Amino acid sequence: MGAISLRASGYSLCACTIALVVTSLIPSLSYGAGFRTRNFVVTAPTAMAAKTVGERAEAYRKTIAIAWLGQELPAWSKPCPITVKLTGGEAGGVTTFDFDSKRNAVADQVITVEGSLERVLASALPHEITHTVFAAFFGGPMPRWADEGASLLSEDLRELKRQDQIVAGLLSRKGDMPLAELFKQEEYPPDLLGFYGQGYSVARFLIEIGGRPRFLQFVRDGQSATWDDAARKHYGLANSRELDRAWRAWYMVAIRQSNGGDPPLLARAQSPEAETE
Ligand SMILES: [Zn+2]
Incomplete structure (x- = not known):
């Protein structure tokens, strides 16, 4: 699990797996199934995967925010896109943030996860959702470590x-x-x-x-x-x-x-x- 940093004008990239950065930033036309929840819009290869990831993302968003902040996050004004790439391999993920430095707030955020569905749900997804909870708390880039x-x-x-x-x-x-x-x-x-x-x-x-x-x-x-x-x-x-x-x-x-x-x-x-x- 590695990481890459890109930061310019409030833009921050958490790249949790280098391989994923290389592969997943290449647009794919094959992800047809979508699922929308209150705070996420998921695109995945199958409808089942999109629905499962969307529902789990909402559940993680709630439990992780309560664990760290003592309360749930308010609903986001726009849903966070999650792109799911299903592979047979280990989990990886990337979350990119665009921060509004005047408001000290997240202006935009995008999540990409990959791996087997089981590994995505157990590992990559909660990891990336935790980044979004921290970003909401800090309103800007958090120290990397x-x-x-x-x-x-x-x-x-x-x-x-x-x-x-x-x-x-x-x-x-x-x-x-x-x-x-x-x-x-x-x-x-x-x-x-x-x-x-x-x-x-x-x-x-x-x-x-x-x-x-x-x-x-x-x-x-x-x-x-x-x-x-x-x-x-x-x-x-x-x-x-x-x-x-x-x-x-x-x-x-x-x-x-x-x-x-x-x-x-x-x-x-x-x-x-x-x-x-
Ligand atoms: Zn990370």
Whole structure:
């Protein structure tokens, strides 16, 4: 899972799979079936897929917004297009945003997802819907590490385990960044997998110690003021360096637990579907 960034005049692209960027931005004429819900208009190869994705997108939009913001998003003034490309492969997705910088609001958003329908529903779709919830909250581009790291937490256990492996590899080869550096990355660095993985791990840590709404406040304050001040205000840590130490200490404990065979607690808690049960 990689990422590409395009940003100009408020335009922001979250590209969650490079292969998808290459393939799915090529217009396809074969997607005939459509399905409209209150907030989405889905185009997919079959009517069943379009309806299933549309209904699940609405359900995710509701549960993910409640989980992160404590309330549902207001209905969008225009539906968000979702294009579904069904393949036999793994899930991937791209969401592009156009922000209105005067109103601090999303002006336009478009989602593309691909993979088997099962993987799209379990992985790509909740990931991309999480980006739309964050975009509504921030009204502008969110720091990359947090946007991708926290969106990954909406995916299913299979993807989270994959991220855990990526993080383990990243740390063992010392490819990680000091958090003060990670927080300031405005564009995606060359090691995309590692960048996503470290963002995922740090987001998971912060949410485990402080919950999701606090995480968003921390990111907003870190972006608008300084990350040191935000670490002090929201987590009682002296600065980003202390936060970095705390994350590494947490990681060592978490990895020992996962080596014991227990599924990550947060992975279960983060599943939007699990929260409605
Ligand atoms: Zn993403």
